[in-house]
Amino acid sequence: MKTQQFILFLAFLLFLAGNGSYAQNYKMPVPSIDATGKITDAKGKHIGWVTSDGIIKDAAGVKIAHIDDAGNAIDAITGKTSGKAAKNGTYLYHVKSGAIDSLTVSIPMNGICEVKDTSGKTVLLVHENYKQYGACAMHCLQMKSAHKDMKMK
Template sequence: MKKHQFIFLIAFLVFAVGNVYSQNYKQPIPAIDAQGKVTDAKGKHIGWVTSDGTIKDAAGVKIAHIDDQGNAVDAATGKSMGKAAKNGTYLYYVQSGAADSLTVSNPMNGTCEVKDKNGNTVLSVHENYKQYGACALHCLQMKNEHKDMKMK
């Protein structure tokens, strides 16, 4: 009887340890879904992005758009805040006057990952919004944090 209990205990431990390692412990990240809805890491709706590059806050107020040359243009001032490249990379201006960027991966299962310069994933974006997703996230986060964006 002891032998059966021991075997049962070993089998249970193997099963339990296997399940622990298979769970996903990734930190939640902001996302843009197939309808263009932008949510923060906590799942709160913070805005919208359209397939033509218009970026709106959660109330539906236009805060920026991407022009024909790929420039992110502030809706209030008309000044450029950055450049959205064709591959989805977003080059934005920072307060020091330098530029920083977010890069976008190729689509996998309909979504792309947006990564910062350190390779950390900062956004999951539906492939329909690959070109504007990084830009939309940056604009909406800056607005929600009440930070001024560096503009040219």
């Protein structure tokens, strides 16, 4: 009888271990902006900063863009508008072909907002202090790190 109980217990334990080994991390790694304005990519590498004034800097501290009073994202080198950061956190960036894409920001949950693309995929986690600048900052830094031209209108 004890042998049967032991075998039954062992089978149950193996069943639990098998199910636990298939557990997946429900949080996909995405870029983020923390409460200090530090911007990290999906791998956790520091790629830049955003200040509460709307100034966007790369990891070396070089200013690459800023958000003006009207919410326009202005490239620091060319002075051209690369998009618009609305008060609600939605960021519209301009594509050379004239089409406009957008990133939307969710309501803060525990101080963190999710920035989502048009298909609903989370592309960035932003501290609520930087909600209005987050999507813009991430877009600018990703374009710079990929050595691509900023999308200007």
